[in-house]
Amino acid sequence: MRLTCLALAAGLVCLVGPVAAQPWDLLDSGKLLATGGVSQIEGAGGGGLANWALITGYGTRDGIGANLHYTTVLLPDYRLQSAGVAIGLFDRLELSYAWQEFDTQDVGAALGLGLGRGFTFHQNIFGAKLKLIGDAVYEQDEWLPQISIGLQHKENDRGAIIGAIGGRSDEGTDYYLSASKLFLAQSLLLNATWRQTRANQFGILGFGGDKQDSYSAQFEGSAAYLFSRRFAVGAELRTKPSNLSIAREQNAWDVFAAYFFNKNVSATLAYADLGSIVIRENQRGAYLSLQAGL
Amino acid sequence: MKKAIPVSFAMLLALTAPGISQDTLFADMGGQAGIDRIVEASVENYLADPCIKAVFEESNMDRVRAQFKIQFCQIAGGPCQYTGHGMAEAHKGLHLTNADFNAVVEDLQDAMDKVGLPFATQNRFLARLAPMQRHVVTK
Numbered sequence: 001m002r003l004t005c006l007a008l009a010a011g012l013v014c015l016v017g018p019v020a021a022q023p024w025d026l027l028d029s030g031k032l033l034a035t036g037g038v039s040q041i042e043g044a045g046g047g048g049l050a051n052w053a054l055i056t057g058y059g060t061r062d063g064i065g066a067n068l069h070y071t072t073v074l075l076p077d078y079r080l081q082s083a084g085v086a087i088g089l090f091d092r093l094e095l096s097y098a099w100q101e102f103d104t105q106d107v108g109a110a111l112g113l114g115l116g117r118g119f120t121f122h123q124n125i126f127g128a129k130l131k132l133i134g135d136a137v138y139e140q141d142e143w144l145p146q147i148s149i150g151l152q153h154k155e156n157d158r159g160a161i162i163g164a165i166g167g168r169s170d171e172g173t174d175y176y177l178s179a180s181k182l183f184l185a186q187s188l189l190l191n192a193t194w195r196q197t198r199a200n201q202f203g204i205l206g207f208g209g210d211k212q213d214s215y216s217a218q219f220e221g222s223a224a225y226l227f228s229r230r231f232a233v234g235a236e237l238r239t240k241p242s243n244l245s246i247a248r249e250q251n252a253w254d255v256f257a258a259y260f261f262n263k264n265v266s267a268t269l270a271y272a273d274l275g276s277i278v279i280r281e282n283q284r285g286a287y288l289s290l291q292a293g294l
Numbered sequence: 295m296k297k298a299i300p301v302s303f304a305m306l307l308a309l310t311a312p313g314i315s316q317d318t319l320f321a322d323m324g325g326q327a328g329i330d331r332i333v334e335a336s337v338e339n340y341l342a343d344p345c346i347k348a349v350f351e352e353s354n355m356d357r358v359r360a361q362f363k364i365q366f367c368q369i370a371g372g373p374c375q376y377t378g379h380g381m382a383e384a385h386k387g388l389h390l391t392n393a394d395f396n397a398v399v400e401d402l403q404d405a406m407d408k409v410g411l412p413f414a415t416q417n418r419f420l421a422r423l424a425p426m427q428r429h430v431v432t433k
Contacts, residue, residue: 030393032400060392062433091392138427184421187414228413229403 028063029294033229034260035137035182036088038268039069039291042125042152042202043084043098046178048270048287049252050220050236051193053148053180055131056096057088058263058294064089067293069098073272074288077280079103080204084125086293094150096127102204107280113164121161121204127152129178136180136189145181145190152176154203165278166244167206168213172198187226189234195220200243201277209243216241230260250275254287266291317371319422322415326367326374333362335405345397349388369422381429389433399423 036057040046045056048071057065065088073080084098100123104111108119129150136146152174156162159170178193195218198207208214218241224234235255242249256270270287277283323329337359340346350358367374378384399420406416 028391028393030391030396032396060396062391062393135427138424140421140424142425184424185418187417226413226417 026059026062026064027066027294028060029058029065029263030060030063031058031065031091031263032137033263034226034232034258034266036065036067036263036293038258038266038289039067039071039082039084039086039098041071041073041080041082041098042100042127042154043069043082043086043096044127044129044150044152045086045088045094045096047191047222047224047234047236047258048254048256048268048289049238049272050191050222051129051150051176051178051195052191052222053131053134053146053178053193054136055088055091055094055129055148056086057094059088059091061091063091065294067291069289069291071287071289073274073285075274075277075283075285077107078105078277078283086127092131094127094129096125096129098125098127099123100125100202100204102201104278107278110279113161115161122157123203124155125152125203126154136182137184140182140184145179148178148180150176150178154199154207156203156206159206162200162206165205165246166210167200168208168210169198170206172203172207174199174203189222189224189226189232191220191222193220194218197241198243199241200247201240201249201274205244205247205278209245211245212241212243224256224258232258247278248276256287264292264294319415319418320367320370320372323370323411323419324409326363326372328409328411329366329370329372330363331409332402332405332411333359333366335408336402337362339401339404340398343397343401345394346401349390349394366419370419381426385430385432387432390431391433392427392431395427395431 037045037052037054044051046052059065068085071082081101082098086096088094102121104119108115109117129148131148134144134146156170162170174195174197176193176195180191182189196215198215200206218239220238222236224232226232238252240249252274254270254272258268260266268289272287273284361378364374365376368376
């Protein structure tokens with residue numbers, strides 16, 4: 001009897017649902033808080049430095065989510081900024097665009113390449129991510145993580161300078177495989193990404209170099225502990241190739257705290273260490289990122 | 295007194311022997327009284343939730359509450375035997391979406407917040423409910 005009643009009630013919902021459906025109904029904001037992640041430095045859904053297998057935004061498999069982000073990294077000798085837009089389609093496909101600016105402040109002039117103070121590099125980054133298998137959130141009874149593949153195509157506007165410091169190209173494409181798993185009973189989210197890349201400092205200093213021009217396999221991983229639905233604290237590690245002989249490159253890591261005010265606004269604050277960048281060592285500083293969307 | 299010794303020995307054995315499940319979730323949720331409070335608060339939220347209330351429109355809510363209390367008790371590892379419908383059967387034909395499922399999760403989280411259950415304990419319980427998504431969401 002109860003089943004019949006339930007079915008009747010649902011039938012009503014069902015009838016009303018599709019008939020009244022409007023395009024904006026696709027913006028369902030139906031995912032659980034924080035499960036769309038924040039915007040990583042290249043614009044993909046993820047953490048700060050590290051990518052996630054999760055699709056950005058709050059659209060479920062029946063909907064669409066989208067967001068904007070702004071990120072700034074304040075280092076002792078440089079400043080990195082990123083702004084972008086990303087869209088998640090049916091919790092399956094993610095498309096993203098990010099614009100990055102790297103301000104060399106006093107270092108540009110010190111290099112003696114004729115660059116003035118405040119010389120900047122810019123990148124346009126076009127990303128796509130496809131969820132292949134698994135569900136990081138629901139499948140708590142399985143070991144299989146959520147697995148996605150993706151690419152990030154990067155175009156840098158300083159080809160001549162990149163050539164002068166030994167870089168081989170002003171554009172390049174990273175390819176990656178990401179796995180994410182929420183260990184809900186432990187309140188822990190783990191992410192691991194295998195990235196094939198030629199990028200020097202994320203592509204800010206171009207692609208390939210005099211020391212190594214080929215793709216190399218790099219790792220990025222993160223762990224986040226959930227203190228509440230709104231608040232997560234964690235750490236990330238990202239390895240990078242060192243392709244340029246004049247600019248030794250090191251691994252990057254950070255510790256972060258992310259706060260989700262609601263499904264529309266989140267803020268991430270981190271202490272990030274990007275290591276040595278060109279002629280300056282120990283580039284450690286504050287990382288701040290804001291995301292707004294649905 | 296004679297009886298107490300073997301009982302406590304058995305308890306000690308249960309606590310120390312490997313392979314014996316030490317499922318403390320039921321106790322950590324406040325036993326049946328705690329679970330009853332969570333169910334009362336969550337059903338109140340479902341009925342106030344515009345996305346969810348239609349599902350219960352024609353239901354006998356006393357019966358729904360009673361079923362939830364037994365089912366939650368069993369899932370938490372308590373001494374109950376849920377004999378109601380299986381998840382797939384109970385939700386057949388409801389055409390529930392992931393957004394519906396998540397709305398129910400959020401209402402339940404709000405209820406667990408209201409009764410003061412720590413977030414980490416909430417997640418231990420939710421981890422056991424999460425795999426139901428594949429039986430509940432049919433749309």
